[in-house]
Amino acid sequence: MIETFWELCARYELRSRDQMLREAIRVVKLKSALAKISDPDREFLEQSPELLFTRMQDVIGSIELGHFPGDRELFFQLYHAGKDLDLLEYGLQTLRQDRAIGAMQVYGGIFARFLSEAVGDGTGRILVAEAEKFLEGLSAYRNQRESSFHLTLLTENYLLGRLLKIVFDGSEGIEVIQGSLYHPLPLNEKFQAILTVPAFGAKLEDDSLQYRDSELAAVHHLSPLLSRGGTLAAVMPARIMFQSGEMENWRRSIEEEMPVRAIYTLPEGLFRPYTAIKTYLLLLGGGEIGKEVRIGQLAVDNEKLVDRQTIGLGSAAFHELKDWRIELVLEQDGSTLAAFQQSAVPKIKLKAAADIFRGKSILKQDLRPGTVSVLNISNLDDGEVLLDQLETIDEEERKLKRYQVQEGDLVLTCRGTQTKLALFPASDSFVIASANIIVIRFNEQIDSLYAKIFLESPVGLALIQSFQRGTTVMNLNPSDVGEIEIPLLSIKRQREIGEQYRLEKQRYREAVDEATVRWEKQKNELYEAVLIDPHKEDKRLYGNG
Secondary structure, eight states: OHHHHHHHHHHTTOOSHHHHHHHHHHHHHHHHHHTTSOHHHHHHHHTOHHHHHHHHHHHHTTTSSOOOSSOHHHHHHHHHHHTTOOHHHHHHHHHHHOTTTTOOOOOHHHHHHHIIIIITTOOEEEEETTGGGGHHHHHHHHHHOOOSEEEEEEESOHHHHHHHHHHTTTOTTEEEEEOOTTSOOOOOOOEEEEEEOOOSSOBOOOTTSSOOBHHHHHHHHHGGGEEEEEEEEEEEEHHHHHOOTHHHHHHHHHHHHSOEEEEEEOOTTTTTTTOOBOEEEEEEEOSSOOSEEEEEEEEEETTEEEEEEEEEEEHHHHHHOSSOOTHHHHOTTHHHHHHHHHSSSOEEEHHHHEEEEEOBOOOGGGEEEEEEEEEOGGGEETTEEOGGGOEEEOOOGGGGGGGBOOTTOEEEEOSSSSOOEEEOOOOSSEEEEBTTEEEEEEOTTSOHHHHHHHHTSHHHHHHHHHTOOBSSSOOOOHHHHTTOEEEOOOHHHHHHHHHHHHHHHHHHHHHHHHHHHHHHHHHHHHHHHTTSOHHHHHHHHHTTO
């Protein structure tokens, strides 16, 4: 039925999301109005294009949904194609199909988890911000609803607000209101629980706002609406968990204003195709500071979000954390990581000891014979740079100086499926890094090889992975890499460690090469032995043992 209505709209050039939503709302609203008259009268009206069109104009007019963009025959067809639509399901599927705008639809399990953990069996008022993102969860809630709380659905979108009003018309304890959570909300009510999945990574243009990052602004504007002892549930992207500057100040202010009750990592792919970034579910508020903060990982099981790994971290220990990278606490080798973070060994952030930059974006069609070589992920293998496999581009070197890789630079993959590190060796060519590579150029405080040794260690890799913004596919930002701390030993000790590493790796390679040569020799002799009389060849083949 939904696809039939879409096809009919498309046939008459009603192709945009808003056009398809508007006409479905118009049809369903008229159907609801006609349900109030007698069956014979309704059936008579529904068989007449002229009378049906006139009644639509009388009931709906042209202000609420605008003028109908067609004639009587078109409305007659649309009405009979869509009068039995489930408007909530229609809205959900239409938004999912809208690739031009890419409207986010939140996995229904997040709404269900919010109801079970933040609301429970309690009473009071519940606020869902940007409710048009939760159509899947609202659909399940509508079908299973047995609750004693009042649900307020906040939306900024006018058409989706009309859709929700029609869907929940007559439903006791549910109201729909218009408003934007990215500006102060003029609401007098207080809510026992609030749910938000704000826009990820948007910058608000209003300079008068205290926070211009969409995620921070959303929580800032919703928190005054929370009643004492209430819970604010917010889904946040990875950068909010660890970035310094304004993000760090925001995390500290949150801990002072609303106790952090829980932080969970959400399963990867939960927001595709809208985004593939790593996301977290934060539970804030809940009254007085508790004895511990729950941290853990959630997984999808039978259409629900369930705990996969959850531990309690003492509130005092949580407040000692420099950021909210809970993966570091959940790591199986977390004791080693904790020992590093809590040790008295001096540490320095990479941004204080190096220049860090990402390479240049190079398209496949840009690759051609030229004088400028390009370092990419495929050129890194076993901690080494394969200089003889670099591809080239034909560009002026002077325009690419900012991306040039120099001898001794530490290069790190920032995209792909695995973390690769290597020291860039001496090269006669002019080499630049591609956009898949981050270049770290250390000053005199840090030896490059020493830094590589630390970053490729289990602790170093755990630190790198904790700053990833992606899930399956790595996504590292140079500014985030700059936040990684490494031990600040004396430069003499750093070089001693580096030299020992170099010698041991050389011995390892020599041993591997020797074993490889022996194995190839023995293997070939055994191949030959298959074709020769063993009685005559025992002595030649096996010698003296």
